[in-house]
Amino acid sequence: MMDVGRHPRIELMAYSEVEGVGGYVGNFKVKVRKKARYVREEDCNSCAECAEVCPVVVPDEFQMGLSSRKAIYLPFPQAVPASYIIDMDACLGTNPIACGKCEEVCEKVCIDYDMKDEVVELDVGVIVVATGMDVYDPTELDEYCYTRYDNVVTSMEFERLICASGATEGHFVRPSDHEVPRRIAFIQCVGSRNNAGDKGNRYCSNICCMNTVKDTLLLRDHYPDCECTVFYMDIRAFGKGFEDLYMRSREEGVKYIRGLPGEIRQDAETKNLFLTAENTLTGEVVEREFDMVILSVGVIPRQDNPLIKKLLSLSTTADGFYMEAHPKLKPVDTPTRGVYICGCAESPKDVKDSVTQASAAVARAMTLLNAGEVTAEAITASIDAAFCTGCGLCAKVCPFNAIVVDKDRKTASVVSAMCMGCGNCGATCNQGAVTMGHFTDEQYYAQMDALLEENPENKIFTFACNWCSYAGADNAGVSRLQYPATPRLVRTMCSARVTEDFVLYAFMKGAPVVLVSGCHFADCHYIDANRQTVKRVYRLWDKLEKLSIRPERLQLEWISAAEGQKFARVMREVEEMRKQVTAAEIEHTRKAVAEEWEKKLAREAKRKKKAEADESRDEVQVS
Amino acid sequence: MPNEEKQTAAGDGLRVGVFICDCGLNIAGSVDTQAVTDYAATLPRVVCAVRNRYTCADPGQNEIKAAIREHNLNRVVVASCSPLMHEPTFRACIASEGLNPYLLEMANLREHCSWVHGGDKDGATAKAKDLVKSAAARAARLQAREETSMPVTQAALVVGGGVAGIQASLDLAGAGYQVYLVDKEPSIGGIMARLDKTFPTMDCAI
Amino acid sequence: MSQETKFKCLRCGYEYVEKYAPDDDVERACPKCHSNSVRPEKAKKADAAKEE
Numbered sequence: 001m002m003d004v005g006r007h008p009r010i011e012l013m014a015y016s017e018v019e020g021v022g023g024y025v026g027n028f029k030v031k032v033r034k035k036a037r038y039v040r041e042e043d044c045n046s047c048a049e050c051a052e053v054c055p056v057v058v059p060d061e062f063q064m065g066l067s068s069r070k071a072i073y074l075p076f077p078q079a080v081p082a083s084y085i086i087d088m089d090a091c092l093g094t095n096p097i098a099c100g101k102c103e104e105v106c107e108k109v110c111i112d113y114d115m116k117d118e119v120v121e122l123d124v125g126v127i128v129v130a131t132g133m134d135v136y137d138p139t140e141l142d143e144y145c146y147t148r149y150d151n152v153v154t155s156m157e158f159e160r161l162i163c164a165s166g167a168t169e170g171h172f173v174r175p176s177d178h179e180v181p182r183r184i185a186f187i188q189c190v191g192s193r194n195n196a197g198d199k200g201n202r203y204c205s206n207i208c209c210m211n212t213v214k215d216t217l218l219l220r221d222h223y224p225d226c227e228c229t230v231f232y233m234d235i236r237a238f239g240k241g242f243e244d245l246y247m248r249s250r251e252e253g254v255k256y257i258r259g260l261p262g263e264i265r266q267d268a269e270t271k272n273l274f275l276t277a278e279n280t281l282t283g284e285v286v287e288r289e290f291d292m293v294i295l296s297v298g299v300i301p302r303q304d305n306p307l308i309k310k311l312l313s314l315s316t317t318a319d320g321f322y323m324e325a326h327p328k329l330k331p332v333d334t335p336t337r338g339v340y341i342c343g344c345a346e347s348p349k350d351v352k353d354s355v356t357q358a359s360a361a362v363a364r365a366m367t368l369l370n371a372g373e374v375t376a377e378a379i380t381a382s383i384d385a386a387f388c389t390g391c392g393l394c395a396k397v398c399p400f401n402a403i404v405v406d407k408d409r410k411t412a413s414v415v416s417a418m419c420m421g422c423g424n425c426g427a428t429c430n431q432g433a434v435t436m437g438h439f440t441d442e443q444y445y446a447q448m449d450a451l452l453e454e455n456p457e458n459k460i461f462t463f464a465c466n467w468c469s470y471a472g473a474d475n476a477g478v479s480r481l482q483y484p485a486t487p488r489l490v491r492t493m494c495s496a497r498v499t500e501d502f503v504l505y506a507f508m509k510g511a512p513v514v515l516v517s518g519c520h521f522a523d524c525h526y527i528d529a530n531r532q533t534v535k536r537v538y539r540l541w542d543k544l545e546k547l548s549i550r551p552e553r554l555q556l557e558w559i560s561a562a563e564g565q566k567f568a569r570v571m572r573e574v575e576e577m578r579k580q581v582t583a584a585e586i587e588h589t590r591k592a593v594a595e596e597w598e599k600k601l602a603r604e605a606k607r608k609k610k611a612e613a614d615e616s617r618d619e620v621q622v623s
Numbered sequence: 624m625p626n627e628e629k630q631t632a633a634g635d636g637l638r639v640g641v642f643i644c645d646c647g648l649n650i651a652g653s654v655d656t657q658a659v660t661d662y663a664a665t666l667p668r669v670v671c672a673v674r675n676r677y678t679c680a681d682p683g684q685n686e687i688k689a690a691i692r693e694h695n696l697n698r699v700v701v702a703s704c705s706p707l708m709h710e711p712t713f714r715a716c717i718a719s720e721g722l723n724p725y726l727l728e729m730a731n732l733r734e735h736c737s738w739v740h741g742g743d744k745d746g747a748t749a750k751a752k753d754l755v756k757s758a759a760a761r762a763a764r765l766q767a768r769e770e771t772s773m774p775v776t777q778a779a780l781v782v783g784g785g786v787a788g789i790q791a792s793l794d795l796a797g798a799g800y801q802v803y804l805v806d807k808e809p810s811i812g813g814i815m816a817r818l819d820k821t822f823p824t825m826d827c828a829i
Numbered sequence: 830m831s832q833e834t835k836f837k838c839l840r841c842g843y844e845y846v847e848k849y850a851p852d853d854d855v856e857r858a859c860p861k862c863h864s865n866s867v868r869p870e871k872a873k874k875a876d877a878a879k880e881e
Contacts, residue, residue, distance in 0.1 A: 001789060009800065010793075016807070017805070028780070037809065125778060130783035214823075342791060350822070355787070359791075376773070450753070474708075482742065483739055
């Protein structure tokens with residue numbers, strides 16, 4: 001921590017928040033709000049005289065509220081930057097009549113009541129997100145009575161009770177009577193691995209088992225006659241040196257009981273606590289009395305994750321932690337190029353893993369920094385200003401915020417370096433203004449013409465996204481999973497590239513069944529572009545119904561790169577559906593869609609004429 | 624034909640070459656590759672159709688290179704395996720003959736056809752023909768694409784000053800880059816600063 | 830606002846009711862055949878009813 005404060009190339013901006021992120025990989029522009037501390041950081045020498053005279057006493061959040069601090073305070077003794085700060089919510093007032101005591105005693109004159117927030121803009125090439133975690137609050141678990149019983153504390157509070165610089169200066173005492181507890185129980189998996197109810201989380205928080213093992217050893221070390229009992233589901237001691245530590249704890253006499261207590265009861269007089277649990281190894285029901293109970297609470301995603309997620313176009317897992325670009329091959333990259341994740345922001349992990357992952361993220365960031373230049377995907381969209389009306393629909397669906405709309409000139413344009421080439425904009429634009437490089441409309445129509453020219457009634461026309469469904473079909477091949485030879489696949493980068501017109505065109509060309517397939521929601525390589533696929537398919541189903549075409553003939557399926565089995569099964573199922581489609585139906589469809597298509601062509605011709613007229617008018621004006 | 628014209632050729636100037644891979648018996652075992660090759664030769668704008676034993680191997684790639692020179696090809700279709708497997712190989716191959724790598728199209732005759740329709744040689748061959756036809760139609764409409772590059776600002780932003788953010792900042796700064804470390808709290812340290820000791824070595828957190 | 834909405838599976842024909850909102854971020858599949866081709870009953874009807 002000290003090294004960070006001292007390093008000449010690190011500009012530390014504590015008590016600051018990222019407010020805006022613009023630009024793109026290699027060239028981000030970041031807005032950071034430096035909140036007012038009311039104490040000039042560079043001048044404060046943390047002499048503490050201000051705090052001594054400050055009359056306001058509030059709970060100290062660093063000590064988990066177990067002790068108190070003043071309104072002007074140093075967050076903790078080793079804080080970096082080593083500067084005091086005024087908590088303006090608690091401060092009596094800047095008016096000398098109200099208080100102003102701290103300013104009077106400050107010899108270095110570094111207190112400034114009029115300090116204002118400052119917004120600075122930074123130019124950076126890469127961004128490392130290490131926003132960390134929050135700790136689970138067990139208040140909602142009625143059975144553990146965390147807020148009702150004084151002597152039930154969390155593992156986080158335990159840290160501040162046992163720490164030499166903690167709330168009790170290292171004297172481990174229980175809150176109710178400040179006596180040293182002799183019989184201590186730990187309850188594991190509090191807020192974690194809960195598959196049943198709606199409280200807590202389903203995932204394993206990773207660190208709590210070893211944290212408890214560590215706590216028991218600390219207790220046995222400080223108070224050799226204390227008795228520790230751990231109630232657990234499983235002890236997960238999988239890391240290097242973990243099993244040794246666990247065994248040491250057992251050898252020290254710590255009791256491990258496999259089974260979680262159903263509830264905690266309190267003796268109103270002694271404030272002692274009673275736990276009842278079934279030891280699932282022996283089948284016995286254990287009832288014990290304890291002086292203190294420690295809830296081994298889990299790790300949760302930071303509550304401000306959604307904010308950073310939006311600013312940086314990241315995605316999160318169902319649990320709320322940031323998602324990596326690929327679970328195995330790109331574990332510290334994010335879907336946004338030039339942004340990397342590490343530490344508990346990515347998933348719950350211990351100090352060693354956080355440090356390891358931070359170095360990994362930096363190595364990835366440095367491959368970009370060190371290269372000195374970044375090449376943009378050649379598969380990018382472009383917008384023809386002549387056709388663009390500046391409606392902004394494309395910008396709305398762009399998962400990478402790569403489209404800038406100029407409201408005055410009523411045009412949109414693509415920032416190529418930010419465009420990842422999903423094609424969602426192309427499928428959304430209803431003016432025909434977007435050209436998707438390397439995957440143009442013209443190319444798709446040519447492919448459809450080619451594939452449906454002969455005997456279309458025998459073919460399942462399939463759109464498959466590059467990353468998942470196409471790869472899923474590859475997987476079926478590699479696994480030699482057999483299915484009928486009727487499907488005809490065309491590749492799209494994302495299923496969101498598939499326009500409604502593409503599907504209608506395939507039907508007009510006589511396709512009996514059309515299948516649109518893409519990545520599962522969690523796997524979408526363009527953050528959430530495939531949500532638009534769903535919306536388009538819903539609209540198409542409505543449209544088909546309106547044209548008296550069975551909506552069933554348009555199928556939708558999410559198939560991952562590993563789901564060769566699913567791909568083959570879907571193809572077999574859809575083949576059965578194809579056989580049900582009659583020649584008369586296909587004929588009706590051709591006619592019904594062709595009529596719609598005529599109208600569409602007429603609209604387009606009109607637009608083209610208008611665009612040309614506008615252009616020639618512009619030219620006249622210029623000349 | 625000068626290189627520039629090759630990249631921008633359109634309409635009647637288009638000269639598509641199709642290379643059909645046997646992949647030993649992987650494709651040829653259940654697809655009549657000769658029939659597909661003969662069919663490919665009849666497609667519009669296709670000026671040469673060649674059957675290879677293994678298109679990805681050096682002799683196969685050399686056949687592509689020779690045909691680009693001999694037939695003045697400006698679009699290339701390789702009908703072999705999945706593009707997820709060998710697209711980079713064949714892009715590099717045509718680039719070495721001066722063609723823009725984006726002027727390549729692949730038809731997936733192995734993973735999407737021969738391997739999954741083993742018992743249906745007629746069906747598989749018909750499908751293979753369709754896939755080649757579709758690829759040739761797309762190839763005729765491909766355009767050269769240029770990958771543009773931009774400079775990278777030699778500075779990094781680290782959001783969050785817990786143990787991960789601190790390590791990341793020190794590593795980046797140690798490597799010589801300017802680092803901005805932003806933390807919401809008045810001090811860095813994060814959760815780690817609140818811990819007394821850490822496992823498995825029982826050492827101090829701060 | 831998510832509402833109880835009738836869904837029909839366009840693969841196997843199974844009909845079921847599930848909470849649905851146009852902007853919810855839920856990957857849907859038929860509880861019976863697991864197909865993703867599940868269609869929500871047109872929201873229009875509900876809107877039309879409201880307007881009346």
